[in-house]
């Protein structure tokens with residue numbers, strides 16, 4: 001059975017070290033690494049070699065794409081920061097973006113709140129922020145996603161790489 005594993009981080013807001021650390025920890029051991037925007041780093045920074053990264057509302061470097069759609073072995077991943085789809089106020093536009101991309105998984109950020117949920121055939125994942133968590137969960141988090149032909153499992157890790165099991169989720173696909 002095909003299986004794909006990837007790492008998702010977001011909203012590092014100038015903290016280059018954590019981006020570098022997560023990349024060095026996982027590169028070559030997972031199938032992909034994603035950053036969902038608001039890094040506040042130059043798009044030419046070599047730290048991005050091997051990371052799929054999009055623009056956030058705090059990224060003024062025009063070198064970042066607003067959206068990416070990435071086909072991994074058995075899973076199609078749509079990625080965007082979220083502000084352009086007004087996710088503070090509604091989910092409809094993000095959902096439409098993901099549907100139009102024919103995505104299995106939609107990665108977003110912006111809210112600095114870790115969450116994973118399913119709408120129709122699409123699993124939406126916010127990895128939280130590795131620097132500035134908001135809301136009830138005060139941990140600085142990133143996510144690890146394991147995809148098989150029948151399931152999508154989302155685990156969160158603290159920025160010192162400890163599993164934060166309280167909000168792990170598993171979805172059928």
Ligand SMILES: [Mn+2]
Pocket residue numbers: 011038056058110112
């Ligand atoms: Mn942000």
